[in-house]
Amino acid sequence: MRAIEYQGAGGTEVVAETERPLPVPGPGEVLVKVAAFGLNRADVQQRIGVYPPPPGASDIPGLEVSGIVEAVGPEADASLAGKRVCALLAGGGYAQYVAVPEGHVLELPDSVDLVDAAGFMEVAATVVSNLFLEANLREGQNVLIHGGAGGIGSMAIQLCAAAGATVFVTASSDQKIAHCLALGAHHGINYRDEDFVRRTAALTGGAGIDVILDVVGAKYLASNVRALAVDGTLVVIGLIGGAKAELNLGALMAKRARIIGTTLRARPTEQKARIVDEVRRRVLPLLESGRLDLAIDRRFSFDDVRSAHEYFDSGNHTGKIVVRA
Template structure:
């Protein structure tokens, strides 16, 4: 099969097509003939040498795929050959074939092509477990998500709105802010010209934000604490601005804040299966009804994975960047 290898750590042009053996599914796995795969920030970190695959995972990048099951292990309980699925994987997605634990697979939503289906797993698994499981977002609460134009951001905005929350977000340009507000954010804040702490305090009449989802870190860590409401929660899923800062913890005590975070890729198959079950019950009806939907920025052929990474590196995209496997 054709797969994309990282010939050495560094820039996008280190992603090169190569020939690999078709993987063999284990007892609890299915083999998927991949038709589309998503491009995500963890793939970029892996390409640069900063995010090694967990033990036993493929060194091929790619954390989400959609396609058709062509082989199933003897322990697979739900899917069979011929089923159309999308799947969260720990690696191996940038390839013509990929294995996935059956418990991390979900049926393709109604009316979805494979590009759209492959845009679902990584962001929806991440948003659900962090915003709703860990963050406990409820209808009527206020929610701030940083990076609102990203795949995570566009997903979080829609799911939070569907829950009945007031949604605020940050983005880097006025045009991104306009499009994000069209997607459902009550207020998109251009962080280059506005202070999100001041804006959210004004929007909440000085109360602050109930839940913040952050992938920036750096100086946002202290500013998130300032923006949070009493009994607020802050959830971290990445640190694009750096994980190490000096923080004044006194407001955490005074506001009784909860700070938490997670990474998805290293979690156990059972933990990911639990998230998949929640998605099937709570989110798949919304996808099937068109209430929420992945936002596709651009699509590249598998062999042009380097060009897809250039697109994600320049941060001009809105929504998901995808690979199509012919």
């Protein structure tokens, strides 16, 4: 089969097509003929050499795909054969076929475009696991989403608004703020022009933010704690702004706040299956009813994966980028 690999660590010049053996589904797995795969920040981090695949995972990048179940392995549900699905992966998505545990796939509604569905699973699982399962976001709470115009942010805005939360976002331009507001965010903060701590304090009457979803890391740590409400929760899922920072523990304790650090890719199979079940319960009805915008910014061809990475690196995208296989 055709696949994409990284020939070393670096810029888009390391992205190259290769040939790999066709995967064989093992016990409890299905073989998906890939229609498209999503491009995520984790793929870029793997490309530059700072986010290697977990032990046992494929070195082929790609954490989510959509496609058709072509074969079913031993002990897997035979009724999945021929189904339109999307899948959550630890790796291997940049290819024409991928084997995946059956608990990590979702059958897609007929109304959902199969190519666009490639951009659904990773962001939906990330948002559900972090905001709802870890942080226990509830109706009536204030939530701040950093990087609101990206793939994770675009999904988080919609799921938080649907859950009855008041949604605050940060983004780098007025165009990206407009994107966030169109998806249902209540307040947008251009972080190049405004201090999000002061702005959220003003907008909440000094109450602060109950849950913060942060992709920045060290650069925002102290500011995030200041922005939190009493009993608030900060969930750190990215380190764009560095991995090490000093923290005033007194400020954290005074607010009875929690800081949670998580990743999705290396979680055990059983944990991922539970997250996928929660996506099925919480998010799939929104997708099926047309109330969820997959926010696909641009679609690329398999022959143009390098251009897809260049576009991601430019920082100009909003929402998701998908690549047809």
